[in-house]
Amino acid sequence: MEITLKHLTKAFPGDAKKNMPDTIAVNDLNIQVKDGELIGLLGPSGCGKSTTLYMIAGLKQPTDGEIWFGDEEVTHLSPEKRGIGLVFQNYALYPHLTVYDNVAFPLTNLKVLTEEKCHKLIAVRHKRELLSHAEEIVDIIKHALYKNKISKELAIQKLIAKFKTITSIASYLFKLKLHTAKDLQATVDKEIESLNAQEQKILDSLAKKNKKVDEEGFLLDENGQRIQVKRTLRKDEIDALVQEASRLVMISEYLARKPSELSGGQQQRVAIARALVKKPKVLLLDEPLSNLDARLRIQTREEIRRIQQETKITTVFVTHDQDEAMSICDDIVVMKDGVEMQKDHPQAMYDNPKNLFVAKFLGVPPINVFEGKIKDHKVYLGTECILESEKLTEDKDIYVAIRPEGFLPANGKNVFTINVKEIITQGRDKSLIAEHGSMTGEQVKVIIDSDVKVDVGPFALSLRLNKVFLFDHESEERIEF
Numbered sequence: 095m096e097i098t099l100k101h102l103t104k105a106f107p108g109d110a111k112k113n114m115p116d117t118i119a120v121n122d123l124n125i126q127v128k129d130g131e132l133i134g135l136l137g138p139s140g141c142g143k144s145t146t147l148y149m150i151a152g153l154k155q156p157t158d159g160e161i162w163f164g165d166e167e168v169t170h171l172s173p174e175k176r177g178i179g180l181v182f183q184n185y186a187l188y189p190h191l192t193v194y195d196n197v198a199f200p201l202t203n204l205k206v207l208t209e210e211k212c213h214k215l216i217a218v219r220h221k222r223e224l225l226s227h228a229e230e231i232v233d234i235i236k237h238a239l240y241k242n243k244i245s246k247e248l249a250i251q252k253l254i255a256k257f258k259t260i261t262s263i264a265s266y267l268f269k270l271k272l273h274t275a276k277d278l279q280a281t282v283d284k285e286i287e288s289l290n291a292q293e294q295k296i297l298d299s300l301a302k303k304n305k306k307v308d309e310e311g312f313l314l315d316e317n318g319q320r321i322q323v324k325r326t327l328r329k330d331e332i333d334a335l336v337q338e339a340s341r342l343v344m345i346s347e348y349l350a351r352k353p354s355e356l357s358g359g360q361q362q363r364v365a366i367a368r369a370l371v372k373k374p375k376v377l378l379l380d381e382p383l384s385n386l387d388a389r390l391r392i393q394t395r396e397e398i399r400r401i402q403q404e405t406k407i408t409t410v411f412v413t414h415d416q417d418e419a420m421s422i423c424d425d426i427v428v429m430k431d432g433v434e435m436q437k438d439h440p441q442a443m444y445d446n447p448k449n450l451f452v453a454k455f456l457g458v459p460p461i462n463v464f465e466g467k468i469k470d471h472k473v474y475l476g477t478e479c480i481l482e483s484e485k486l487t488e489d490k491d492i493y494v495a496i497r498p499e500g501f502l503p504a505n506g507k508n509v510f511t512i513n514v515k516e517i518i519t520q521g522r523d524k525s526l527i528a529e530h531g532s533m534t535g536e537q538v539k540v541i542i543d544s545d546v547k548v549d550v551g552p553f554a555l556s557l558r559l560n561k562v563f564l565f566d567h568e569s570e571e572r573i574e575f
C-alpha cells in the first residue's frame with residue numbers, strides 16, 4: 095500500500111497566559127512511501143517524527159494537508175478504519191494476559207468481511223492430509239521431551255510449527271497416540287477410513303440443505319460465487335492468525351508465558367506480532383528499539399527488516415538513531431523543526447547531503463566542519479588553499495565539511511595542515527585526534543590507513559574530494575564544485 099503525505103502540517107496552539115507560543119510540529123511535509131517500502135523518519139528530538147507517524151495512524155488530526163493510502167484519502171478516517179499496525183517504544187503489552195492472548199487481543203470481537211467456508215469439511219480434509227506424514231508426526235512427538243518424558247504441550251507446539259497448523263488440529267494429532275501404536279500404518283488407515291466417512295456425512299448434510307462448496311471448502315451461492323459474510327472470527331481462525339504472526343516474529347515457543355517472563359527483545363517481538371495479526375496494510379513503528387540494550391537493538395532491527403521483507407508490508411519507522419535508519423531502511427527522510435531536509439537512499443544521502451544539517455546528522459564519527467572561504471575559484475581554510483574549481487564563481491564565506499575518511503597523506507600542491515594531538519591505531523585504521531584553527535567543533539577526527547606514518551604535531555594532508563562538501567554560510571545549502 096502506497097502512502098502519500100501532501101502538504102501535511104500540524105500546529106499545536108500555544109497558551110498566551112503561560113507565554114507559550116504555537117508549535118509547528120510538522121510543516122508542509124510532502125512524502126511518498128512506495129508500496130512494500132520501509133521508510134525511516136529520522137531526526138533529533140522534537141523534529142516532528144512522532145507527530146507525523148501519529149497523523150498517519152489517525153491518532154492526531156493534521157491542521158492542514160492530506161494523507162492518502164493508495165487511491166483512498168484517509169485524512170479523516172478513524173485509526174481503526176485505516177488498516178494499520180502500530181508498535182510503540184514501550185511495547186504496551188497487557189501484563190495479566192499471556193503472550194497468546196496479547197497477540198490475539200486485536201482479533202477478539204473484530205468483525206470482518208470474510209468468505210464463508212465449511213469449517214468441518216476443511217478440518218477433516220486437513221487432518222487426512224496431515225496423516226500422510228504419520229512417521230514424521232511420531233518422530234516429532236517422541237522428541238518433544240520435558241524431563242525425559244513426552245510433553246503434550248511441547249509436542250503440540252512442535253506440531254504447529256512443523257505443519258504450520260492450528261492448535262486444535264495439532265491436539266487431534268497428539269490424541270491419536272500414533273507414537274504408541276503397535277502397527278502405525280494400520281492405525282493411520284483406520285483413522286483415514288473414519289475421516290472419509292466423516293467427510294461423506296458432511297457432504298451429504300450440505301447436499302440435503304442445498305449448499306454447495308468448492309474444492310477448498312468455501313460455500314458457494316446459486317451463481318457459483320463464494321458467499322461473503324460479516325462476522326466475528328471463530329476460535330480456530332483466531333488461532334491460525336496468532337500462530338502465523340507468532341511464527342513470523344519467532345515467539346511461538348513463548349505463547350503460554352506472561353510478558354514479564356520475556357526479555358525486552360522478545361516483548362517487542364510480541365508487540366510486533368500483535369500489530370501484524372490483523373494483517374494491516376501499513377505498519378507504523380515509533381522508536382521500537384529504544385528500550386533495548388545495544389546488542390538486542392541490532393538483533394531486533396535485523397528481525398524487523400526480515401519481517402518487513404517477508405510480509406512486504408509498507409512500513410514507516412521512526413528513530414533518532416542514524417545507524418538504525420541507515421542499516422534497515424530503503425529510504426530515509428531526515429527532518430528538522432518539522433521540515434523535511436532530505437529524502438533519499440541511506441548511502442546516497444551520506445554521499446550527497448543536500449545541506450549542512452544532513453551532512454552533520456549522518457556519519458560516525460561525525461563529519462568535520464570548518465569555517466572556510468571561496469576566493470578566486472579557490473577554497474581556503476585559514477591561509478591554506480585546499481581545492482580549486484572554476485565552478486566556484488562567487489567569493490564568499492562557506493562551511494567546508496570533510497568526512498573523517500576523506501583524508502590522505504599530502505600528495506600534490508593543495509594540502510592543509512592539522513596539529514595532531516593523539517594517535518589511536520585500531521587494526522586496519524589509524525584515528526587521529528587533531529586541532530585546526532578553522533574547525534567549528536573542538537577536534538578534527540581523521541581516519542587513515544594504519545600504514546601511514548604519523549607523529550604528534552603538524553601533519554600535512556590532502557583530501558579525497560568526494561568526501562568534501564561545501565555549504566553556503568547563510569543558507570547552509572550545498573555548493574557544488
Ligand code: ATP
Nearest residue numbers: 106117118119138139140141142143144145146414
Ligand atoms: P522525540 O524523538 O523526542 O520523540 P519527535 O521528533 O518525535 O521527538 P514530536 O513528538 O513529533 O517530536 O514533537 C514535535 C514538536 O511538537 C515538539 O516541539 C513537541 O514539543 C511538540 N508537541 C508534540 N506534542 C505536543 C502537544 N500535544 N502539545 C504541544 N506541543 C506538542
